[in-house]
Amino acid sequence: MDKVVVVGIAVAALFATAGVLWLSTSMETLDEIAEQLGAKEFSLWNPLFPDYTVPGHEESVGSTLVLSLASTVMVFGAAYLVGKLLIAKRGKR
Amino acid sequence: MHIPDGFLSLQVCALTYAVTALFWIFGFRGVRRAFDERHVPLLSLFTAMFFAAQMMNYPVIGGTTAHLLGGPVLALLLGPYGGLVSMTVILLLQALIFGDGGLSTLGANVLNMGIVGVFIPYLTFVIFVKVTNSRRGLYAGVFIGSFLGDLLAAVSAGFQLGLSVPVFQYGIQLAVAAMAIHHSIIGIAEGVVTSTIMAVIAKSRPDLLALPKAAPSLLGVWSYPSRGS
Numbered sequence: 001m002d003k004v005v006v007v008g009i010a011v012a013a014l015f016a017t018a019g020v021l022w023l024s025t026s027m028e029t030l031d032e033i034a035e036q037l038g039a040k041e042f043s044l045w046n047p048l049f050p051d052y053t054v055p056g057h058e059e060s061v062g063s064t065l066v067l068s069l070a071s072t073v074m075v076f077g078a079a080y081l082v083g084k085l086l087i088a089k090r091g092k093r
Numbered sequence: 094m095h096i097p098d099g100f101l102s103l104q105v106c107a108l109t110y111a112v113t114a115l116f117w118i119f120g121f122r123g124v125r126r127a128f129d130e131r132h133v134p135l136l137s138l139f140t141a142m143f144f145a146a147q148m149m150n151y152p153v154i155g156g157t158t159a160h161l162l163g164g165p166v167l168a169l170l171l172g173p174y175g176g177l178v179s180m181t182v183i184l185l186l187q188a189l190i191f192g193d194g195g196l197s198t199l200g201a202n203v204l205n206m207g208i209v210g211v212f213i214p215y216l217t218f219v220i221f222v223k224v225t226n227s228r229r230g231l232y233a234g235v236f237i238g239s240f241l242g243d244l245l246a247a248v249s250a251g252f253q254l255g256l257s258v259p260v261f262q263y264g265i266q267l268a269v270a271a272m273a274i275h276h277s278i279i280g281i282a283e284g285v286v287t288s289t290i291m292a293v294i295a296k297s298r299p300d301l302l303a304l305p306k307a308a309p310s311l312l313g314v315w316s317y318p319s320r321g322s
Contacts, residue, residue: 004298008138012145019148029157029275033263041097047192072145079140079182083133086125
C-alpha cells in the first residue's frame with residue numbers, strides 16, 4: 001500500500017502543478033451565465049486563500065504552486081483523519 | 094460546478110441540505126461498517142488526488158472551462174458511500190479554505206458532485222457487470238457511468254439554479270441546457286480518465302478492486318469479472 005500512496009501523491013502533485021501552471025484559467029459555465037445575468041456571489045465566510053491564491057501574492061505562480069501542493073497534502077491528512085476516526089468508532093461499538 | 098453563496102434561493106439551499114443530510118447519515122454509517130485499516134490510505138489518496146484534479150480547468154465551449162469530478166473513480170474503489178465521504182471532505186475544505194463553492198450551497202454541491210456524481214456511475218457499473226459479466230462490459234459501464242454521472246450532476250445543478258428564481262433569473266430550461274451541454278464534454282474526459290485509472294489498477298494492484306465497498310444493500314456490490322470479454 002505504501003508504494004500506491006507514494007505514486008498516488010506524486011500523481012496528485014502533478015495534477016496540482018498542471019492546474020497552476022497550464023490549466024489555471026477558470027471560467028465555468030456557471031460563472032459565465034452568472035456574469036450574463038449580473039448575478040453576484042457573496043461569501044458567508046472569509047476564506048484563508050480565496051481562489052487558491054495567497055493574499056497579497058495573487059500574481060505569484062510560485063506561491064500559488066506551493067499553496068496547491070501544500071493543500072493537496074493537507075486534504076490527504078484530513079481524509080486520513082476522517083477515515084481513522086470512522087474505523088475507530090466502529091471498533092468501539 | 095461549485096455553486097457559490099448567493100446563487101441559490103433559501104428554499105433550494107434548505108431542501109438540498111435536507112436531502113444531503115439524509116445521505117450523510119447513511120453514508121458515514123455505511124463507511125464505518127464496511128471500511129477497515131486497508132481503506133484509510135486509499136480514501137486519503139483518492140480524496141487528495143481528486144482535490145488536485147479539480148484544480149485543472151479544461152477549455153470546453155465558447156471560452157468556458159470545466160473540471161473533472163472524480164466521483165466515478167471514488168465510487169468504483171470505495172463504494173458510493175465512500176465516494177460521498179471523500180467528496181464531502183473535498184467540498185468542505187474547498188469552501189472553507191479557498192472559497193470555492195459556498196457554505197449555504199454546500200448541501201447542493203455535495204448533492205450534485207458527491208451523490209449524483211457518485212451514485213449514478215456506481216449504479217451503471219453494477220448494472221453493466223451484472224448484465225454482461227465481462228471485463229469489456231465493465232469498461233463500457235465505467236465509461237458510460239462516468240459520462241452520465243458528470244452529465245446528471247450538471248443537470249442537477251441546473252435544476253437548482255433554475256428553481257432559484259428570482260435569485261438566478263434564467264429559469265430551469267436554460268440553466269439545465271447550458272450546464273448539460275457544457276458538462277457533457279467533460280463527461281467524456283471523465284469516462285476516459287476513469288477507464289484508464291481502472292485499467293492501471295486492474296493490471297498493477299487488482300487486490301485493491303477486491304476491497305469491500307461501502308454501498309447500500311439495494312445497489313449491491315460489484316466485483317471484477319473473471320472473463321475478458
